[in-house]
Amino acid sequence: MRPTSAFVLAVIALLCSGCSQRFAVTLNNQTLYDPRPSAGTQQFADPGLQGCVNFALQQPNMTLETLKVLACPGWEIEVLDGIATLTDLQFLDLSDNRISSLAPLQPLRNLSSISILNNRVTDIAPLLSMLTMTSATLSGNNNIQCSQLEALGAKLGQNLRRPAECRN
Numbered sequence: 001m002r003p004t005s006a007f008v009l010a011v012i013a014l015l016c017s018g019c020s021q022r023f024a025v026t027l028n029n030q031t032l033y034d035p036r037p038s039a040g041t042q043q044f045a046d047p048g049l050q051g052c053v054n055f056a057l058q059q060p061n062m063t064l065e066t067l068k069v070l071a072c073p074g075w076e077i078e079v080l081d082g083i084a085t086l087t088d089l090q091f092l093d094l095s096d097n098r099i100s101s102l103a104p105l106q107p108l109r110n111l112s113s114i115s116i117l118n119n120r121v122t123d124i125a126p127l128l129s130m131l132t133m134t135s136a137t138l139s140g141n142n143n144i145q146c147s148q149l150e151a152l153g154a155k156l157g158q159n160l161r162r163p164a165e166c167r168n
Contacts, residue, residue: 044082046077046080048078049079049083052072053070053086064087068091070086071091072093073094079101083104089108090132091112091113092115095137096118096119099119112133117141121141121143122141124138135160136152136156145168146166
């Protein structure tokens with residue numbers, strides 16, 4: 001056998017041995033193939049949110065229905081569409097993203113704590129209607145209406161971390 005043929009066979013053998021591993025294939029932050037458990041069971045509108053949820057679901061025995069804590073700081077998330085499927089979610093960290101609307105959070109009846117530090121949020125009305133909400137970090141979102149911050153502050157007291165500024 002010639003040396004080049006042996007090299008080609010070795011490369012093919014390495015590639016085939018790698019096929020037994022589970023991996024994801026993405027292109028431009030869009031998942032093309034993901035055979036991992038729970039992958040593809042929910043398609044979120046935002047690729048950053050999809051990736052963060054997929055990462056959280058890698059914990060043993062974790063499902064969309066049992067996920068209680070989701071930490072996605074810095075995942076470049078812009079929209080939260082589809083997050084309502086996380087029905088048991090209690091704590092959510094979305095710090096350092098690009099989120100402007102919290103409306104998709106409204107159906108989350110178990111959500112008690114949220115951190116949305118350094119986003120683009122201007123309306124926190126969904127948080128005001130959540131009966132289970134006990135703490136919120138809103139620092140870095142300086143365009144929230146002052147009246148909404150006052151209302152949430154009355155509900156949460158010292159468990160509210162306010163932005164440095166608000167708008168009237």
